[in-house]
Amino acid sequence: MKILGIDLGTTNSALAVADTEGAVRTQPIAQVTGPGEVAERPTLPSFLLLPSELEVPAAQLQLPWSGPLRYAVGTFARERGAELPHRLVSSAKSWLCNPAIDRTSQVLPFRGAQRELELEMEGGERVSPVNASARLLAHLRAAWDDANPDEPAAEQEVLITVPASFDPVARELTVVAAREAGLDRVTLLEEPQAAFYAYLAARGDAWRGDLAPGDVVLVCDVGGGTTDFSLIEITDDAGDLALERIAVGDHILLGGDNMDLALAALVGKELGRPLDALQQRALVHACRRAKELLLGDAAPASAPIAILGRGSKLVGGTLKAEVTRDQAERLLIDGFFPQVPADAQAARRRAGGLREIGLPYAHDPAITRHLAEFLARFSAGDRGRLPSHVLFNGGVMKAAKLKARVVELLTAWAGRDVRVLAGADLDLAVALGAAHYGQVRRGKGVRIRGGTARAYYIGIESAMPAIPGFAPPIKALCVAPQGLEEGQAVALPDDELGLVVGEIQTFRFFAAASRSGDEAGALIDADSDGLVELDPVEKLIASDGERVAGELVPVRLEAHVTEVGTLELWCVARDGGGRWKLEYSVRERG
Amino acid sequence: MGLAFACFFRVLFGKQLPPAAVALLPAPPPPSAATPEVRPPSPPAARPEPERPRASTAQHHRDGALALLALLQREGRLVDFLREPLDGFSDGEIGAAARDVHRGCRKVLDQHLTFEPVMPGAEEAKVSVPKGFDAAEIRLIGEARGEPPFRGTLRHHGWRVVDARLPALAEGIDRMVIAPAEVEL
Numbered sequence: 040m041k042i043l044g045i046d047l048g049t050t051n052s053a054l055a056v057a058d059t060e061g062a063v064r065t066q067p068i069a070q071v072t073g074p075g076e077v078a079e080r081p082t083l084p085s086f087l088l089l090p091s092e093l094e095v096p097a098a099q100l101q102l103p104w105s106g107p108l109r110y111a112v113g114t115f116a117r118e119r120g121a122e123l124p125h126r127l128v129s130s131a132k133s134w135l136c137n138p139a140i141d142r143t144s145q146v147l148p149f150r151g152a153q154r155e156l157e158l159e160m161e162g163g164e165r166v167s168p169v170n171a172s173a174r175l176l177a178h179l180r181a182a183w184d185d186a187n188p189d190e191p192a193a194e195q196e197v198l199i200t201v202p203a204s205f206d207p208v209a210r211e212l213t214v215v216a217a218r219e220a221g222l223d224r225v226t227l228l229e230e231p232q233a234a235f236y237a238y239l240a241a242r243g244d245a246w247r248g249d250l251a252p253g254d255v256v257l258v259c260d261v262g263g264g265t266t267d268f269s270l271i272e273i274t275d276d277a278g279d280l281a282l283e284r285i286a287v288g289d290h291i292l293l294g295g296d297n298m299d300l301a302l303a304a305l306v307g308k309e310l311g312r313p314l315d316a317l318q319q320r321a322l323v324h325a326c327r328r329a330k331e332l333l334l335g336d337a338a339p340a341s342a343p344i345a346i347l348g349r350g351s352k353l354v355g356g357t358l359k360a361e362v363t364r365d366q367a368e369r370l371l372i373d374g375f376f377p378q379v380p381a382d383a384q385a386a387r388r389r390a391g392g393l394r395e396i397g398l399p400y401a402h403d404p405a406i407t408r409h410l411a412e413f414l415a416r417f418s419a420g421d422r423g424r425l426p427s428h429v430l431f432n433g434g435v436m437k438a439a440k441l442k443a444r445v446v447e448l449l450t451a452w453a454g455r456d457v458r459v460l461a462g463a464d465l466d467l468a469v470a471l472g473a474a475h476y477g478q479v480r481r482g483k484g485v486r487i488r489g490g491t492a493r494a495y496y497i498g499i500e501s502a503m504p505a506i507p508g509f510a511p512p513i514k515a516l517c518v519a520p521q522g523l524e525e526g527q528a529v530a531l532p533d534d535e536l537g538l539v540v541g542e543i544q545t546f547r548f549f550a551a552a553s554r555s556g557d558e559a560g561a562l563i564d565a566d567s568d569g570l571v572e573l574d575p576v577e578k579l580i581a582s583d584g585e586r587v588a589g590e591l592v593p594v595r596l597e598a599h600v601t602e603v604g605t606l607e608l609w610c611v612a613r614d615g616g617g618r619w620k621l622e623y624s625v626r627e628r629g
Numbered sequence: 630m631g632l633a634f635a636c637f638f639r640v641l642f643g644k645q646l647p648p649a650a651v652a653l654l655p656a657p658p659p660p661s662a663a664t665p666e667v668r669p670p671s672p673p674a675a676r677p678e679p680e681r682p683r684a685s686t687a688q689h690h691r692d693g694a695l696a697l698l699a700l701l702q703r704e705g706r707l708v709d710f711l712r713e714p715l716d717g718f719s720d721g722e723i724g725a726a727a728r729d730v731h732r733g734c735r736k737v738l739d740q741h742l743t744f745e746p747v748m749p750g751a752e753e754a755k756v757s758v759p760k761g762f763d764a765a766e767i768r769l770i771g772e773a774r775g776e777p778p779f780r781g782t783l784r785h786h787g788w789r790v791v792d793a794r795l796p797a798l799a800e801g802i803d804r805m806v807i808a809p810a811e812v813e814l
Contacts, residue, residue, distance in 0.1 A: 061796075068798075072796055072797065073699070073700065073703060074802065075798060075799035076696065076700070076796035076797070076798060076799070077796055077797040077798075077799070078741070078794065078795070078796040078797070079794065080740075080741070098799060098801045098802055099799070099802060101799045103797055290754060292807065297742045316813070317811075317813075327733075343725065343728065345725045345726060345729050347706055347709075347726055347729050347730075348726075351709045351712065351713070352705050352709075352712055352713060353709040353710050353726055354710070354713055354715065354718050354722055354723055354726040355713070355718070357722065357725055357729075359725050406659035
């Protein structure tokens with residue numbers, strides 16, 4: 040049985056394959072690249088296009104293994120989708136962890152409340168965030184199956200990466216999407232860990248020379264649309280080196296695309312002429328190239344930018360501009376990676392009364408401020424706990440000057456040298472690392488321990504006399520402590536929890552990333568430091584012959600981290616008369 | 630099902646070719662291409678493809694060429710560039726546009742084709758044309774006396790496509806339209 044590693048990325052997805060031992064390699068992915076054209080590419084852009092027949096005929100979207108299709112994923116979906124934004128689903132993964140919408144209802148492409156009120160658009164399908172991710176996975180599966188007809192993906196061991204910051208609901212939904220794509224047996228892995236596994240796979244045994252007990256490695260992953268941080272500590276395990284993931288950051292919707300847009304805005308002003316939508320897009324592309332050139336090694340003093348004429352008159356209509364290295368460095372390095380002190384805090388948007396529902400983009404563009412805040416939270420003032428090494432991942436971190444800025448700041452914050460670990464290809468590392476993790480699970484390599492990155496709590500209403508105008512205060516009961524490992528379960532000490540038969544019972548659900556001291560069963564105030572509310576969990580116990588509606592069943596709670604990598608909460612009747620799994624509610628939150 | 634796809638282009642996925650397609654692609658060279666010797670074309674390993682109705686070979690030739698042109702136009706605006714009269718534009722203006730056309734067309738070549746010189750070695754250097762050489766691979770300029778090997782000066786090293794990963798083409802699409810009209814609503 041082969042091992043397939045899937046990087047289900049926000050902007051690009053990738054597929055890698057490995058046997059139990061030996062090298063890990065990537066698998067090119069056949070996809071529609073132009074109207075009626077199919078070719079292989081190293082990655083699959085994570086875009087889903089759902090056009091009407093008038094916009095893109097189905098015959099143009101067929102794949103070698105399909106008939107005419109009403110949708111496309113990949114390169115052509117991204118390119119043509121730029122001209123049909125109302126038909127394009129992008130960042131499907133970020134929608135999976137957005138509690139502002141019901142993630143199983145057909146809300147994508149997202150139009151916002153105003154557009155929804157307008158007349159229904161002709162043609163074109165709408166999908167749920169779960170379904171959008173399922174179609175990306177189904178494409179990867181079909182492309183693999185077409186290239187490897189004797190080893191269908193459904194019969195291989197499949198590992199799918201998710202952001203470390205994904206909450207239990209988003210993890211569960213990823214598994215649901217995989218099932219919808221025909222992948223019944225999957226295991227989840229956190230992306231920054233996957234990047235670290237790719238480093239381990241690339242270095243072989245030499246990594247033991249790179250690191251020593253006490254070292255802390257920062258995995259700094261800045262992709263097109265998201266930024267993700269994790270810390271991995273090297274410990275001594277009876278004379279051998281062991282790895283433990285000790286902290287993960289929040290889901291930050293900020294990345295290379297923001298930088299391209301910022302540069303495009305600067306150059307757009309210089310062109311001194313309004314651009315149409317397609318020229319604007321060409322400008323963003325040109326700015327991405329200029330960014331990579333000017334922030335790379337041996338950067339020239341300036342990069343030319345040309346926007347070709349829109350009509351068939353190409354030379355005559357060309358607009359020219361230039362970005363200097365100075366401009367790019369000021370805007371991109373100082374704007375997105377500014378020099379900040381170790382105690383910097385990312386700016387937060389003040390919650391307005393009314394806000395349009397959409398993706399919760401980061402308000403503060405300074406990636407280094409987000410980083411400082413993350414590190415401060417976990418070092419708690421102890422400089423010795425700050426990272427001694429950094430492993431970069433994500434396309435943005437290819438830029439030599441951005442890497443240098445991050446290293447410079449880490450060095451200043453920790454007051455000692457910080458070394459860079461040489462990783463694999465930054466675009467493909469996560470998929471490669473996922474495949475290597477499959478080998479580790481079969482006993483061929485070192486495993487990163489870590490367990491759940493957060494502790495989880497259930498909201499319990501305190502029993503107190505009703506006071507008009509005051510909701511009863513909520514206590515948070517810790518049901519799963521931080522660091523619960525895959526395959527482990529904890530049962531709570533007995534308490535006074537009861538489920539009412541025949542009613543949907545809803546519990547508020549909280550998580551905390553910085554409360555490693557809370558044991559299972561700890562009862563704290565729900566407004567305690569570090570607690571973040573997630574989607575509620577709920578259960579309906581139907582009345583049957585034995586239980587009658589309205590009956591109160593005393594239960595005890597159990598939390599399991601499944602082999603798949605999801606968190607399950609169970610209610611076990613104390614009279615031994617049954618057990619029920621609490622479901623994550625994915626409905627819209629008011 | 631792949632039925633709707635021109636089988637010629639199945640090669641691009643590393644699949645076996647139907648015999649009609651073989652003539653369109655150069656035979657792959659052996660791994661070491663150090664000597665410009667004649668290489669017999671290796672016969673395609675036979676995995677029988679089911680018989681399927683398909684358009685004529687001539688049609689496939691034409692569609693393949695048009696698809697490549699469409700690709701160069703889409704990525705590099707090549708047809709726009711070649712069709713536009715350049716009189717009246719300065720070298721600077723042409724240069725600014727040409728850089729983008731070059732980048733786009735180069736990307737198409739890099740993504741879909743792998744090239745190598747037919748004859749390794751520096752141009753303008755002395756080379757030997759071996760006995761039994763293929764006149765389609767090496768073009769002699771001037772009079773050849775006697776039997777090979779011949780001594781001569783390498784003027785152009787030639788280009789050989791060693792790998793063609795052109796897109797698979799769906800049928801039922803009018804390839805004569807290499808760039809659709811664009812109407813913004």
